[in-house]
Amino acid sequence: MSADPPARAGTAPRTCPDRLRGDKAYSSRDTRAYLRRRHIKVTIAQPEGQKAKRRRRGRSGGRPPAFDTGQYRRRSAAERCVSKWKQFRAVASRYDKRDYIFNGTLAVAAVVIWLHDTVQEPSETP
Structure with missing residues (x-):
């Protein structure tokens, strides 16, 4: 005789964040594409090398990714808090x-x- 598991109250836990705030190390094209596929908004600064490469390629370099300075400041505040911890x-x-x-x-x-x-x-x- 098998018993059914108890029903879970409420909604399912979140498995996907709304936004990712990262530093320049996470600014690769593959990372951004993966997050875009999962519909996660991104706030990641772009390194100078990537900016220069995009400018060298001209029109085929594409548009620069959107960047929200206010969101990036929030990432910095969280990072400082973790370093204090x-x-x-x-x-x-x-x-x-x-x-x-x-x-x-x-x-x-x-x-x-x-x-x-x-x-x-x-x-x-x-």
């Missing part, structure tokens, strides 16, 4: 093996970072 040894080396404990470690690190960034040290005036 990595200053904590437990986060960088992933000592915590269980997911919920690691998330707690991230939360504690985020609070410490927030407190450090918001509290201003008194300036020394003679």
Whole structure:
């Protein structure tokens, strides 16, 4: 006798992001084509070498890819946040093996970072 699995409440989990924000290392034509096929919006800066090659090819080089500076700034902010998290040894080396404990470690690190960034040290005036 086999039992049916319980029905899942709600909608299916997301498997595809709406947008990808990447740095210049991900600016290849193949990467952009793959993301375009999957209908994922892209914000990736283009290296100077790719820009120069497109200009050398003239009309056959094609249009430059769309680039949203505001979205790219958001990527930079997220990257800076992750690098601040990595200053904590437990986060960088992933000592915590269980997911919920690691998330707690991230939360504690985020609070410490927030407190450090918001509290201003008194300036020394003679």
